[in-house]
Amino acid sequence: MDSYEDCIIFLLAKAYQRGHAELKKRLEPFGLTPLQQLILAALEQEEGPSAGEIGKRLVLDNATLSGTLDRMAEKGLIRKESDPSDKRMLRVRLTPKARALSQSLGQARQESNEEILSRLSLEEKLLLKRLLRDLQV
Amino acid sequence: MDSYEDCIIFLLAKAYQRGHAELKKRLEPFGLTPLQQLILAALEQEEGPSAGEIGKRLVLDNATLSGTLDRMAEKGLIRKESDPSDKRMLRVRLTPKARALSQSLGQARQESNEEILSRLSLEEKLLLKRLLRDLQV
DNA sequence: GGAGTTTATTTTGTATGCTAACTAAATTTA
DNA sequence: TAAATTTAGTTAGCATACAAAATAAACTCC
Numbered sequence: 562m563d564s565y566e567d568c569i570i571f572l573l574a575k576a577y578q579r580g581h582a583e584l585k586k587r588l589e590p591f592g593l594t595p596l597q598q599l600i601l602a603a604l605e606q607e608e609g610p611s612a613g614e615i616g617k618r619l620v621l622d623n624a625t626l627s628g629t630l631d632r633m634a635e636k637g638l639i640r641k642e643s644d645p646s647d648k649r650m651l652r653v654r655l656t657p658k659a660r661a662l663s664q665s666l667g668q669a670r671q672e673s674n675e676e677i678l679s680r681l682s683l684e685e686k687l688l689l690k691r692l693l694r695d696l697q698v
Numbered sequence: 699m700d701s702y703e704d705c706i707i708f709l710l711a712k713a714y715q716r717g718h719a720e721l722k723k724r725l726e727p728f729g730l731t732p733l734q735q736l737i738l739a740a741l742e743q744e745e746g747p748s749a750g751e752i753g754k755r756l757v758l759d760n761a762t763l764s765g766t767l768d769r770m771a772e773k774g775l776i777r778k779e780s781d782p783s784d785k786r787m788l789r790v791r792l793t794p795k796a797r798a799l800s801q802s803l804g805q806a807r808q809e810s811n812e813e814i815l816s817r818l819s820l821e822e823k824l825l826l827k828r829l830l831r832d833l834q835v
Numbered sequence: 836g837g838a839g840t841t842t843a844t845t846t847t848g849t850a851t852g853c854t855a856a857c858t859a860a861a862t863t864t865a
Numbered sequence: 866t867a868a869a870t871t872t873a874g875t876t877a878g879c880a881t882a883c884a885a886a887a888t889a890a891a892c893t894c895c
Binding site for chain 2 (some may be wrong): 563564565567568569571572574575576577578579580582583584595597599602603606619620626667670671673674677678681685686688689690692693694695696697698
């Protein structure tokens with residue numbers, strides 16, 4: 562029987578933990594969290610998605626999103642509009658404040674990635690990404 | 699600028715998320731969570747460690763451990779004894795109930811690992827583990 | 836066209852995971 | 866040895882994450 566040190570889930574947890582902490586630290590000056598940054602990045606690729614669409618794209622529970630979107634709206638990063646044609650749905654839009662942050666946030670993400678991956682060669686980086694994608698679904 | 703889909707932290711988060719959910723589901727019948735199972739596994743390798751020693755071994759915050767150990771004690775999986783020679787410290791010990799579960803838990807962990815890694819070849823599995831270990835500090 | 840069903844989001848409750856502040860005990864040091 | 870510092874653990878507070886229940890709006894189907 563493998564010990565927990567060989568458990569892939571343990572290894573994933575610790576690698577994720579490190580990456581998350583690294584990015585969190587770098588995002589702190591901008592006043593948002595890794596998840597919030599991720600949601601902003603998704604909003605840049607899609608105009609006015611509903612909460613459900615964001616959740617599907619980012620593989621996130623609706624319940625998790627609900628609170629996070631509220632916190633982001635409070636900080637003035639997004640606006641939550643009600644869809645006129647289906648009042649059950651939201652339409653989430655970026656504010657100018659969020660757009661102004663976009664560059665800096667992308668850079669923070671990039672830097673964190675480089676920091677995390679610094680010990681790997683280019684081939685290893687690509688391989689790791691491929692393997693992690695293979696774990697999905 | 700990379701999009702978030704290429705972000706290694708995002709990929710790690712989603713791979714971890716899937717592994718965690720898989721193991722959680724398999725542990726549910728035994729009434730404990732992935733973290734609690736992990737702590738039990740660590741306790742099998744070390745007799746009566748303090749909370750701090752467990753935290754160091756598992757790379758876990760003391761604050762996180764404190765609540766989790768309480769929940770495990772409530773479920774009768776561990777006992778929290780005070781170290782007589784240093785009353786600041788705990789000595790955490792497995793109960794017979796926890797020892798009786800050990801086999802089944804190890805098997806659940808093993809099965810989850812195989813499920814997660816099922817799409818990878820043997821070489822890829824080993825490579826992935828190596829790469830994930832390289833991401834640690 | 837209204838009852839029942841489905842869909843989108845929110846709420847509630849539990850479990851991590853972290854920081855910061857706090858308590859208690861041990862150690863250092865002046 | 867008394868004061869200052871360090872160490873171990875807990876508590877409080879915030880942010881994920883998910884399941885299950887609740888709400889509200891839209892849709893189905895007779």
